[in-house]
Amino acid sequence: MTDIYDEGCAHCEEMMQPYLDHVLSDAEVREAERHLQECDKCRRRYRFEESLRRYVRLAVDEQMSPALKEKLSALRIPLD
Amino acid sequence: MAEAPSDANRIATGARDRVRFEEEALALSDQVYRVARHIANSREDAEELVQETYARAFRSWRSYQPGTNLRAWLLRILTNLNIDRGRRNQRAPQMQALEANDYFLYDKLADSGDGTTDEDRVVERLSQDDVVSALSAVPHDFRDVLVLVDLGDFSYQDAAQILDIPIGTVMSRLHRGRRILKRELAESVAEGDS
Numbered sequence: 330m331t332d333i334y335d336e337g338c339a340h341c342e343e344m345m346q347p348y349l350d351h352v353l354s355d356a357e358v359r360e361a362e363r364h365l366q367e368c369d370k371c372r373r374r375y376r377f378e379e380s381l382r383r384y385v386r387l388a389v390d391e392q393m394s395p396a397l398k399e400k401l402s403a404l405r406i407p408l409d
Numbered sequence: 410m411a412e413a414p415s416d417a418n419r420i421a422t423g424a425r426d427r428v429r430f431e432e433e434a435l436a437l438s439d440q441v442y443r444v445a446r447h448i449a450n451s452r453e454d455a456e457e458l459v460q461e462t463y464a465r466a467f468r469s470w471r472s473y474q475p476g477t478n479l480r481a482w483l484l485r486i487l488t489n490l491n492i493d494r495g496r497r498n499q500r501a502p503q504m505q506a507l508e509a510n511d512y513f514l515y516d517k518l519a520d521s522g523d524g525t526t527d528e529d530r531v532v533e534r535l536s537q538d539d540v541v542s543a544l545s546a547v548p549h550d551f552r553d554v555l556v557l558v559d560l561g562d563f564s565y566q567d568a569a570q571i572l573d574i575p576i577g578t579v580m581s582r583l584h585r586g587r588r589i590l591k592r593e594l595a596e597s598v599a600e601g602d603s
Contacts, residue, residue: 342512346584350558352565376528377515384532385590386560388540393442397456401438401463405431408424 337364341371345378430470434463437480444561445487447544448553458494462487478567485571488553514591517598535594543593551586554579559587 341364347353348361365372442459449455465486466473473482518531525531547555557568558579565583569576 346587350565373526373528374512374515377512377531380529380532381514381591382559384535385540385544388535388537389447389544389560390443391446391452393439393459394456397442397459398438400460401435404460404463404467405435406427406467408428 338368338371341365341368342374345375348375349378349382426475427470430473431467433479434466434470434483437483438463440480440561441483441487444484444556447556447560448488448491450545458487458491461490461494465490480561481563481567481571484557484561484563485573488571514595514598517595521598534598536597539594539597543590543597546593547586547589551582551589554582555586555590558583 341361344353344357344361348358353361365375438459441462442455445459445462446452446455449458462483466483473479515528515531518534519526522531522534544552544555553572554568557563557571558565563571565576565579568583569579572579574582
């Protein structure tokens, strides 16, 4: 299968990060979505980017220890 | 005419405001730690940093403006402490060329492995350890922004205020930081294959 990567894809790629960050204008969102509807390859790559962001968040998530939580609470300044 | 509040009343109001501030700040500690953990280089550093942050926040609670973003205010203290403490002694990043397009990690993951190209499944080829070490390999200036925006859900504007840098710098560091992260992840795939 030949990959078709044209100017539309190049522009779509530029818009991917801001699209996923929700900082595009409404007109730009429409433009990106128009291309995504037509282009399977870009659509898959957007989906991948979203999956990757979700995956990274989960993978690096680390809860604070209960001991630290107690220490923070003890830092409060006592009432006179 | 209303009477001026007595000293005792003023003190009581001040104490009540302070207690409320402390409670609100403590309620955010999980979220603060989550970000701190990856701004700091290790769990121990992160724990110290969070404690120092809260100690300072409790001392200077009056400089917090009620109604503004308390989580951002706490993170600003934290990132400043991190810089003051010289915990950012990592070398400046080498400005080596990053792959030309944003999709190389997907291509790499999709091309290797069992042939699955399902977007949700190819990411699972990365182990949790791969992701944690890839993130820690991103140089500080880029990682701070990446962690605030992508893990802490701060807006570009908030990240700019927390780090005291222009919003354009936030955007360029975020862009570059995400690419560096992907490059590190792609390298972990290559190592896993060899």
